[in-house]
Amino acid sequence: MPAGALLLVEAAAAVAILILLIVRARLSPLIALILVSLGLALVAGLPAAGIVKAFEAGVGSALGHIALVVGLGTILGKMMIESGGADRIANTVIDRFGAPRADWAAMAVALIVGLPVFFEVGFVLLVPIILVVTSRLRLHPLRLGLPMAAGLSVVHAMVPPHPAAMLATQAFHADLGLTILFAMIVGIPTAAVAGPLYARLIVPRLGPANPPAVFRETVAERALPGFAITVGTLLLPVLLMLIGSLAPSLAAPGSALDQGLHFLGSPVVALLAAVLVSYWTLGLARGLSMATIERYTNECLAPTALITLIVGVGAGFGRILTDSGVSGALVALAGQWHVPILLLAWLIAALMRVATGSATVAMATAAGIVAPLAAANPAVRPELLVLATGAGSVVLSHVNDGGFWLVKEYFGLSVADTIRSWTVCETLISVVALVLTLTLSALL
Template sequence: MSGGAVLLVEALAAIVILIMLIVRVQLSPAIALILVSLGLAWVVGIPPAEIVRTFEGGVGNALGHIALVVGLGTILGRMLVQSGGAERIAGTIVGWFGAPRADWAMMTVALVVGLPVFFEVGFVLLVPIVFTLARQVGAHPMRIALPMAAGLSVVHAMVPPHPAAMLAAQSYGADLGLTIAFALLIGVPTAMVAGPLYARWIVPRLTGPTSPSTAPTQEAPRELPGFGVTVATLLLPVALMLAGSFASLVLPTGSPPESALRLVGSPVVALLAAVLVSYWTLGLARGLSLETIRDYTNDCLAPTAMITLVVGVGAGFGKVLTAGGVSDAIIAAAAQAHLPVVVLAWLIAALLRIATGSATVAMATTVGIVAPLVTLSGTRPELLVIATGAGSVVLSHVNDGGFWLVKEYFGLSMADTVRSWTVCETLISVVALILTLGVSAVL
């Protein structure tokens, strides 16, 4: 076999071994990921002196963002639950949609909240509402969680101003407004199929009960905060991030106001601001003491430690795959195939996603390969943005942080996480590709 084929076989073998260590040997996912990452780095030829440094680089880059986002988002979620705000939002949403359509309500909320935020930010913001809503309607939490995750994933991958989608739109020369319009036209029905419709079919077939290690707990009932103030607190980081994303469109680049908006609109600063605001709107204004708020903050962070560690080492595994040449082997194999540029963009992004576990990395890498082909293909660049985004979410597995977020937050087995989350992501990818090809054929 050629060198590229050998790399692909080695990477596939590493993933199989990883799954076996977790499922059969019952090894902690974090320990299994570390062992397999270091072993694969040695097998693919990364110099021994660079193996640990490469792995730590991937872990550090991920944790620098993930740890703060998960921590601050968890604190905001705890305040939302302890104040009764999550119960207020859940009750209002159910009142609007009706209890039988609570899953559709959650998908709608996720599509809106997820527009300007990273997947993991929206996830930790909405998880408390998922548990509260599931309890109110008497449903399995995954019945509500899967539509939420589908909505967040769709907008994260396909809709600007998310960074990877924005990069693709700029590199392909796509009109930003049309890209957003096409993304919503294709993304909304995609989220419907992969979210509420699939959840209604798969959740009764999950084999294990959910036992979420980070499920929020609620104190004795008290007067609930108003719907308006609760939603305003929840959407404050969304509004700040949205303002940061569009700062350069309305203000001179590099000007003090533009720089300030970008700072305030960064996920960490936006979430920190929302946490501080929640201390008043959902804490002190509700009669909670500063000591109680401090205890809530400290107590809610402990269960996130394993989630954060697993996400970090999963990113380290992806870094080893990239540094070892597996990504290059995937690109070379895809380039030899004579396919329509829409399918080629989807395929390259899909293969990179499977190898690295990162939708953002998959999109950013694919853009560099496909951009020179845009003018020759005759395909609308806006549709290429969507096809690239669709490919970047396929087949989420053990090297993807989202996989572990869903598994750990909802206490699922590995098998049930694959049946629910992995298939949901794959449905998003395939359905969006089919719809994109259909729109491309009409235009």
């Protein structure tokens, strides 16, 4: 068997063993991920002395971003819950849209909130609201959670100014305005199919969910904060990140203003600002003392430790897959297939996504490989290449993807139910977006 094919077989076996350890042996995902990552590295022939260092590098690269985002987002969510702000938003959503259309509302809000923020940032911002609304309506959390996650994922993968979509736009020399327009034409129906429509189909077939207790506590009896101040606090980090993404249009590159806007628009600074503002708008102004706010902050961080570690070791598994040569073997395999360039862009991104678990890495890698081919094929619209690449970058989210573990842990799902819901949702986004992109290409 060729070395590349053997690597792919070993990687597939590693994923299967990981799922069996978690589902059948009931081993903690944290321990199972570490065991399988180290085992795969040994079997794939990585130097034993460097295996742990490579794994730690993968974990560290993810935790450097995820840990702060999850921590700050959880604090903001806790303030929303305890102040009654989440109840206020839940009541308003139910009153304005009604229970039958709450899932469509969740998708629409996610599409808007997700425009300037990374998937995980939008997720931790919106998940407390989703859990309160579903509790009030006596629904399974994924009934609204899946439409929310689908909306965030679609925007993350296909709509600039998200970094990967922006990088692909530049690599393919696509028109930014047309890319955004085509992304909306493709993305909105894609999110509808993978979100509200699929959720209505799959949720009745899922087992009960057990979300973290930190988001299930009830607010004490007191007047709820106003809708405007609550939404303003929630959207503050979104606004700051949007300003940061627009910095090149608002200031000269490299100028003090440009650097300041980028600083304010970074996810950590934007979320920190929102947390500090929430201490006043949802805390002190509502009659809470600083001692109570400190207690809420400390209480809510403990349950996030396991979530954060699992996301980190999932990234470590992805790093082992990359360093062992699995990613390279997938790219080589794709290069041997003679397929139309739109399909090729989707395929390479999809293979990289399955191997690394990162949509951003998948999209950036595919764009770099396909860009020279795109330059030689002027008949293919570069804007559609961006969409095809983005669609491929979200396919088949599984155990090496941090988003998989965020969905599983925050909604309290089993691994099997996470695969049936989230993994299929992401695959639907990928396939539906590809079909719509190919259709759009045929019409233009």
